[in-house]
Amino acid sequence: MMAVLCERVNLSGYTTLRLGGPARRFVEATTDDELIGAVRDADEAGEPLLVLGGGSNLVVADEGFPGTVVHVATRGVTIDPSPGGGVLVRAQAGEEWEPFVARCVDEGLAGVECLSGIPGRLGATPIQNVGAYGQDVSETIVSVRAYDRERGGVVTLDREACGFGYRTSAFKRSRRHVVLEVTFALEPADLSTPIRYAELARRLDVSAGDRVPLKDAREAVLALRRGKGMVLDATDPDTRSAGSFFTNPILGPEQVAALERRVADRLGPDATFPRYPEADGHVKTSAAWLIDKAGFGKGHARGPVRISTKHTLALTNPDGARTADLLALAREVRDGVHAVFGVTLVNEPVFVGVEL
Numbered sequence: 398m399m400a401v402l403c404e405r406v407n408l409s410g411y412t413t414l415r416l417g418g419p420a421r422r423f424v425e426a427t428t429d430d431e432l433i434g435a436v437r438d439a440d441e442a443g444e445p446l447l448v449l450g451g452g453s454n455l456v457v458a459d460e461g462f463p464g465t466v467v468h469v470a471t472r473g474v475t476i477d478p479s480p481g482g483g484v485l486v487r488a489q490a491g492e493e494w495e496p497f498v499a500r501c502v503d504e505g506l507a508g509v510e511c512l513s514g515i516p517g518r519l520g521a522t523p524i525q526n527v528g529a530y531g532q533d534v535s536e537t538i539v540s541v542r543a544y545d546r547e548r549g550g551v552v553t554l555d556r557e558a559c560g561f562g563y564r565t566s567a568f569k570r571s572r573r574h575v576v577l578e579v580t581f582a583l584e585p586a587d588l589s590t591p592i593r594y595a596e597l598a599r600r601l602d603v604s605a606g607d608r609v610p611l612k613d614a615r616e617a618v619l620a621l622r623r624g625k626g627m628v629l630d631a632t633d634p635d636t637r638s639a640g641s642f643f644t645n646p647i648l649g650p651e652q653v654a655a656l657e658r659r660v661a662d663r664l665g666p667d668a669t670f671p672r673y674p675e676a677d678g679h680v681k682t683s684a685a686w687l688i689d690k691a692g693f694g695k696g697h698a699r700g701p702v703r704i705s706t707k708h709t710l711a712l713t714n715p716d717g718a719r720t721a722d723l724l725a726l727a728r729e730v731r732d733g734v735h736a737v738f739g740v741t742l743v744n745e746p747v748f749v750g751v752e753l
Contacts, residue, residue, distance in 0.1 A: 408457045411449060411468065413516055413629065414639050416720045417457025417749075420447070420466035427470045427491075429577050433544045433551070436575050439465040440546055447749060448575055450518035451493065454525060454639055458750030459720045469520055471577070474500070479582060485539070486581045490520025494527075502611045506583040507590050508537040511597065513615045514622040516629050516640070520576040524568040525745075526561045530618050531593030535561035537581045543574035551577065563681075564644050564745055589614035596621065625708035634715035641710040642727060643684040643742040652740070653680050659738045664690065684742055685710045688730055691737040699726040720751060728753055 408417035422444075426432035439446040445464025449455070471491035479485045484506060488497055498513050511532040521527070522534045523541050541559055545552045554574070560567030568574055584590070588608035592598045598605050600617045609617075622628045626635030648656065653672070660668050670690075671683040688709045689695075696706040701718040703726070705711035712726055731742045731753060744753055 405461075406466070408449075408452075408461060408466065412452035412455050412457060412639075413637065414452075414456065414714050414720075414723065415637055416459075416714055416718065416723060417455075418459050418461025418720075420462045420464075422465045423468065424465060425468045425470050427472070429471060429489075429551075432467060432469060432471060432490075432575065432577065435465065435467045436544060436546065437549070439467070446572075450490070450521045451516055453515075453517035454521060454746045456639060456720060456723065456744075456746045456748050456751060460750060462749060469518060476504070476506075483582055483584050486583055487578055488519050488581070489578055490518065490576045492519040493517075494519050494522060498615070501583060502615045505585055505587060505611065507586040507588065507611055508532075508581065508583040509534070510589050510611050510614045511592075511594070511618050513618045514628045519579060523559055523561075523566055523576060523579055526564055526566050526569075528564070530597045530621070532590065533561070534579075534581075535559070535566075537583060538579060539582045540580045541568075541574075541576055542578040542580075543568075543576050545574055547573050563647065569747075587611065626705045626711060626713075627708065635705040635707050635711065635713050637715065638705060638711040638713045639746040641684075641745050642712045643688070643710060643731070644745045645681050645684045646687070646740050646742065647675060647679050647681050648740070649679055655739055656682070660690075663737060682740075687734050687738055687740060687742070691730075691734045693730050693733060699729055702726045704730070724751060724753065 403423050405419040406423035407419050409415050424435045426435055447462050447466045449466050449468045469491045471489040473489040475487045477485050494515055494517050497519055498509050502510050511530040515527060523538055526533055526535050539556055541554045543552055589611050591606045591608055592603055597617060600621055601609050603609060627640060630636045660670050671686050673681040675681055693704060695704055695709055697704045700722050702714055702722045705713050712723055735741050
């Protein structure tokens, strides 16, 4: 058992949006045993449970959470040689992600350098299959150790069992498992993995597929993210967000054809839209492009909330907003994009007690 730190803790202090009402009970877990014990106690009591990391991908209702919030604060990173070559890096779920990436780069380990600057804790990365600038964590995660709430024991899931997809996983589709530890297979190297993302390649002045010094890749990613308000900065209201609020739509052939017609109608017969072929014949397009071309530019405001002045995918809380305000803006953008282009945007952050 662990001590309850407090009752009715305001969750706005634990999310990067600085939004959310009080939790009925709030517990901080600094060891695996404490984390498992808190989850088990809540389950046995039939109480709603929210496992909270860095709160960087979370939208919490103004009414708060009517159960137990377990704040994951476990720590520890070990680096060992891998039997198959390279190294295995095991990290506890409560480790902060950005310092973890910085350490990997400093120690000459390639595979997560393009994920620099992302806020939040490490345990959330497999849940969301966190990705940016051409890298996803699913490429380097080899296993996840987790508490199985149905079986009441600790299990280890290999990469296939994690069920990774675009910004999703088995952990996101079901609340059965609570992430305890993640193991990454990284490559000892002076150079990055091949640069895949066109914007990053331009920033580095290299061609797609080239490798660059690890620290150069990291610094370029950080610079790009800062320019979009995607690196936390207490002095910058644009960083008071949940990062990208909508995922990039993945469209089938009929949807692509329909979007082509809508784009031509709105922007002219020669207009095109961003498209990135997927392996299964689908096409990914840009949510940011759709939002902008639907008429929602940077800085578009609705009451006390607004689209970031730096990036149309981020919805921000400059000061004094409520979650209801943020959702009203999100619905305005989602419905506006659908009315213009026939594409329904899907939220990327996890919603707690609310829905679009």
